[in-house]
Amino acid sequence: MLIRRKPSWAIAERDATPESVFLNRRALLAGGAGLVAAGAIATRANAFTLFGPDKIYGPPEDDPSAKLYPFKRNEAFTLQREVTPSDLNYTYNNYYEFGSSKKIAEAAQALKIRPWTVKLDGMVEKEQEIDVDSLLAAMSLEERLYRHRCVEAWSMQLPWSGFPLAALVKFAKPLSGAKYVRMETFMDPETAPGQTSSSFGYPWPYVEALTIEEATNDLAFIATGAYGKPLPKQMGSPLRLAAPWKYGFKSIKSIVRFSFVEERPVSFWEEINAREYGFWANVNPNVPHPRWSQASERVLGTDELVPTQKFNGYGEQVASLYPDGDERTYFM
Numbered sequence: 001m002l003i004r005r006k007p008s009w010a011i012a013e014r015d016a017t018p019e020s021v022f023l024n025r026r027a028l029l030a031g032g033a034g035l036v037a038a039g040a041i042a043t044r045a046n047a048f049t050l051f052g053p054d055k056i057y058g059p060p061e062d063d064p065s066a067k068l069y070p071f072k073r074n075e076a077f078t079l080q081r082e083v084t085p086s087d088l089n090y091t092y093n094n095y096y097e098f099g100s101s102k103k104i105a106e107a108a109q110a111l112k113i114r115p116w117t118v119k120l121d122g123m124v125e126k127e128q129e130i131d132v133d134s135l136l137a138a139m140s141l142e143e144r145l146y147r148h149r150c151v152e153a154w155s156m157q158l159p160w161s162g163f164p165l166a167a168l169v170k171f172a173k174p175l176s177g178a179k180y181v182r183m184e185t186f187m188d189p190e191t192a193p194g195q196t197s198s199s200f201g202y203p204w205p206y207v208e209a210l211t212i213e214e215a216t217n218d219l220a221f222i223a224t225g226a227y228g229k230p231l232p233k234q235m236g237s238p239l240r241l242a243a244p245w246k247y248g249f250k251s252i253k254s255i256v257r258f259s260f261v262e263e264r265p266v267s268f269w270e271e272i273n274a275r276e277y278g279f280w281a282n283v284n285p286n287v288p289h290p291r292w293s294q295a296s297e298r299v300l301g302t303d304e305l306v307p308t309q310k311f312n313g314y315g316e317q318v319a320s321l322y323p324d325g326d327e328r329t330y331f332m
């Protein structure tokens, strides 16, 4: 089986450079085959210059949960920077089920978001299947401002709507032996061409996992919406993880299954290349990716290159989860 060891968002160190340098190079390459699409377009203005305006695909018009939004903001979660404009978040995505570029929003419109059933299984008192609207009705809903830091060294800030993953764990009633929560994205190659066997040879479906302690930390959030509205399909509708102290690839989209397990699951990118995309993936500026630095990040929508913070600035909430203090253990 052909396994590409390197996801296309795995930019080379030379590409983790200030945006102007990057864009000049991209401008030269634009039109060439193999262009990693708008891989590092950091501002809408620049994106327009190079590629023309994007069509914006917002929240699906037929999303029956739309009437629930906006949720009341939980003021405990604040940002030091401006919220990233929604149009940028709606047009700059990683969602390999729909393609390997950042411009998958149009392809993602094929995703059918109803009916949508979520399975809660494994080491639980009783396995359950629940449709997403009943799940929303059972949860206490809120909005939170979070940072979002991709392993590619770019970041955004946005308001997620949803509920704490801890509430879903409680709802699932795991048995005491369960040590990890394994999450799985839908599998439907007809809808998601990236999942066909000829595409990439990746180990679909996309799988991610957290320890029970991580999953029940208050910061772990299941997002059902963003910017006060239901999630657009390209952002992982109808429900996805937001684990802001970890690199973005941990935040699995369009989840259909939560399994409570004893053994540590192998996550999607870990299976493809464990040396570069480890299980823990906690943000740490002191531990470079094997091929580029993680010391700073480009704030999308601005021209800023800012220092990256350990745990993406959420150390107060999560550092106690990683007590051995080893700089590397939990960062790969």
Ligand code: MTE
Residues within 6 Å of the ligand: 009, 092, 093, 094, 095, 096, 097, 150, 151, 185, 206, 234, 235, 236, 247, 248, 249, 250, 251, 252, 253, 254
């Ligand atoms: N989930 C699935 N199912 N498929 C993916 O390709 N990409 C991940 C993560 N979740 C991905 C996924 C990566 S690499 C990132 S950075 C974030 O989703 C991107 O989320 P965004 O498009 O909302 O910014």
